[in-house]
Amino acid sequence: MSLDALLAEVDPRWHAADGEGLDEALLHRARRSRLGRRLLVGALADGPASHLLAPSPDGPAALVARWSRTRLAALHRDLGVLAYAPAIRAEVGRDAVKRLKAALASSYLLALDRSVWDAKVDPTLQGRLSSTLATTLAAGDAFATQLSDVLEHQGRAELQAWACQREPALADWARLVYPPGALPPAHLPEKPLLVVHTHHQNRAVAA
Incomplete structure (x- = not known):
């Protein structure tokens, strides 16, 4: 599973500390760029997705695919x-x-x-x-x-x-x-x- 596909399933409000979510246009641009995706994933890995995105041989793909x-x-x-x-x-x-x-x-x-x-x-x-x-x-x-x-x-x-x-x-x-x-x-x-x-x-x- 690509990072973009994973990020598309994450509720946007997890991308902001205040729980309101990022601006929709800004989030869309971030998902479309490699750097933006890395920043979004990095923030999740340091916060609410620390276990899901922890370094591992298979990554989160199998779990995310299993649990749609x-x-x-x-x-x-x-x-x-x-x-x-x-x-x-x-x-x-x-x-x-x-x-x-x-x-x-x-x-x-x-x-x-x-x-x-x-x-x-x-x-x-x-x-x-x-x-x-x-x-x-x-x-x-x-x-x-x-x-x-x-x-x-x-x-x-x-x-x-x-x-x-x-x-x-x-x-x-x-x-x-x-x-x-x-x-x-x-x-x-x-x-x-x-x-x-x-x-x-x-x-x-x-x-």
Whole structure:
């Protein structure tokens, strides 16, 4: 993968210390020149992409190719679904279940699968997850969009918490394709997270 292709996937706001991003025209010119690309990559390597862009024989190409934006989004969604399993399982109302099934499709079964995770959490966390889910269910026509956003953010938090310790280069990459910003607390145990991560990784390798 060329540096230009890699840089094209990085959210522009990572290129500025204030989080606002570089001027679009300036960023475009930087990406089109060898020196500009080196400067952009150098700044990332010294900051938010220190693991991803660390010197290595293969560089970041294999990881970036394996974890495209689409595959990362799918991984984040399923991790978010699993993280919200305690609240999803607690929703037993006919209308709520129907809407969750429609919005989550096959991922709804992941939330119910006790062989992946028993979804036992403390009452405080259960209450927070259930409250957030109830808010999305009360959003009317915006339900599916709000639910998707909630699951994405939670999934990103779960992946970051794990990957920062286990696969820091992946943590860097998964962070860079989204704008800088705070994420909710993570709570998934490692074993169920690995089940989901391995499933998506195997699909990426086989593709």
